Amino acid sequence: MAPGGTACHCCLISMDQPPRTLTYRKPNVFAQMWRHRTLMLMFLPGFAFILLFNYGPIYGVQIAFKDFNISKGIWGSPWVGLKHFVSFFTVPDNLRLLKNTVIISVLKLVFSFPAPIVLAIMINEIGGRVFKRTVQTISYLPHFISWVIIAGLVTAVLSPSTGVVNIIMKALGGRSIYFMTNSTWFRPILVISNIWKEIGWSSVIYLAALSGVDPQLYEAAMIDGSSRMQRVWHITIPSILSVVAIILILSMANILNAGFDQVFNMYNPSVYGVSDIIDTYVYRVGLGQMQFSFTTAMGLFKSLVGLLMVVIVNAATAGLGQSEYGLFH
Numbered sequence: 639m640a641p642g643g644t645a646c647h648c649c650l651i652s653m654d655q656p657p658r659t660l661t662y663r664k665p666n667v668f669a670q671m672w673r674h675r676t677l678m679l680m681f682l683p684g685f686a687f688i689l690l691f692n693y694g695p696i697y698g699v700q701i702a703f704k705d706f707n708i709s710k711g712i713w714g715s716p717w718v719g720l721k722h723f724v725s726f727f728t729v730p731d732n733l734r735l736l737k738n739t740v741i742i743s744v745l746k747l748v749f750s751f752p753a754p755i756v757l758a759i760m761i762n763e764i765g766g767r768v769f770k771r772t773v774q775t776i777s778y779l780p781h782f783i784s785w786v787i788i789a790g791l792v793t794a795v796l797s798p799s800t801g802v803v804n805i806i807m808k809a810l811g812g813r814s815i816y817f818m819t820n821s822t823w824f825r826p827i828l829v830i831s832n833i834w835k836e837i838g839w840s841s842v843i844y845l846a847a848l849s850g851v852d853p854q855l856y857e858a859a860m861i862d863g864s865s866r867m868q869r870v871w872h873i874t875i876p877s878i879l880s881v882v883a884i885i886l887i888l889s890m891a892n893i894l895n896a897g898f899d900q901v902f903n904m905y906n907p908s909v910y911g912v913s914d915i916i917d918t919y920v921y922r923v924g925l926g927q928m929q930f931s932f933t934t935a936m937g938l939f940k941s942l943v944g945l946l947m948v949v950i951v952n953a954a955t956a957g958l959g960q961s962e963y964g965l966f967h
Contacts, residue, residue, distance in 0.1 A: 697712075698712060698934070699934065699938055700712060701715065701930060701931050701934050702722060702723075702931060702934040702935040702937075702938045703717060703718065703719060703720070703722075703931075703935075704716060704717050704718060704931055705718050705721075705931055706930045706931040706934075708928075715931075718931075722931050722932045722934075722935035722936075723935050723939065725932065726932070726935060726936060726939065732919075734911070734914070735914060735915060735916050735919050736916065738896070738912060738913065738914055738915050739894050739896045739915040739916045739917075740893075740894070741825070742825060742828060742829075742896040742897070742901070742913075742915060743892075743893050743894060743895065743896045744893075745825060745828075745829050746828075746829055746832055746896070746897070747889060747893070749829050749833060750829065750832050750833050750836065750837075750840075751885075751886065751889060753833050753837045753840075754836070754837050754838075754839075754840035754841035754844060755841070755844055755878070755882065757777060757837055757838070757841045758841040758844035758845045758848060758878075759844075759848070759870060759874055759875070761773055761774055761777075761841065761845060762845065762848045762874065763866065763870070774838065774841075774842075774845070776838070777837060777838025777841065778838030778839040778841070778842065779838070780834060780835045780836075780838065781835060781836060781838060781839035783835070784899075785835075785899040785900050785902075785903045785904075786903050788831060788835060788900075788903075789900075789903035789904045792818075792827065792831055792904065793818055793904075796817040796818060796827070798814040798815065798816050798817075799814070801817075803817070818904070818906065818909075819906060819908035819909060820909070821908075821909050821911060821912045824904075824905070824909045824912055824913055825912060825913070827904070828897070828900060828901065828904065828913075831900070831904075832897065832900060840885075843881065843885065844878055844881060844882075847877070847878040847881040848874065848877070848878060850877075851873065851874065851877045851878075855873050855877075856869055856873060859872070859873060883955040886951060886955065887948055887951050887952050887955065888948075890944070890947040890948055890950075890951045891944040891945070891947065891948045892944060893943065893944060893947050894916060894940040894943050894944060895917065895940070895944075896915045896916075896917065898915075898917035898918060898921070901913055901915055901917070901918055902917075902918055902921065905918070916936055916940060919936075920933040920936055920937065
């Protein structure tokens with residue numbers, strides 16, 4: 639603005655020009671990849687692994703709808719549609735397999751899923767840093783022991799003649815129990831041994847979530863006079879609900895995976911009625927009797943059930959832990 643209230647020449651020119659429009663340029667994908675080529679190089683091995691071992695085998699799923707013959711190959715084998723799926727639900731033994739798988743999986747989910755959450759909260763409440771690290775280390779060491787060794791340990795501990803449990807029971811006036819051949823005790827043994835092996839390792843992710851909770855929340859609660867249990871119930875648990883929801887969703891994907899390694903190394907013909915699951919049957923029939931189409935159909939059925947459960951649980955847990963006070967306000 640020039641002296642006297644008149645606009646200068648440059649201002650008049652700028653006022654006469656139309657406003658500039660901002661144009662959005664879509665970033666070049668290849669330029670972005672080249673810019674982050676170091677990260678992309680680190681990403682390639684994992685991506686190749688997923689393609690090779692997760693997506694590559696999908697090609698062979700079609701034999702679930704065929705009478706697969708090794709000499710004819712996958713493409714040469716005749717199509718039979720849903721024949722193997724129908725036989726899976728019509729044969730009584732197969733329904734027993736499905737029942738055992740569901741019961742063992744549900745028992746593990748009900749008892750094994752909350753166990754690491756409780757352990758993580760207990761470790762988080764321990765005051766001494768050295769003691770806390772010691773407990774955490776001891777608790778997750780069994781995760782690195784194979785089920786072959788653990789099955790031997792469990793069998794030795796529960797032996798009717800030399801097992802510690804039966805020795806104590808006989809010393810108290812009881813009788814020896816053949817735990818590993820007893821249909822009543824076998825499923826509880828599976829659940830307890832699974833908790834003992836995995837509780838420490840599974841608690842690591844919850845401890846990581848608890849480490850991110852603001853300490854000022856606990857300090858404010860202490861000033862207000864809340865007890866330790868009140869702080870755990872109203873602060874600790876709501877703070878990790880979102881992590882619990884994610885782990886629950888991932889666990890539901892394996893709802894029909896009752897634990898092949900564990901069951902295969904522990905079961906015996908005496909407890910087939912309560913322990914024979916889909917995976918062990920697939921191992922015996924698929925490799926022993928070479929019924930590849932039937933066992934592939936069973937595996938595909940498990941995958942579809944897992945996908946359905948993930949979708950259902952994901953919808954059911956939507957928004958879990960997103961509010962300020964969680965579900966316990």
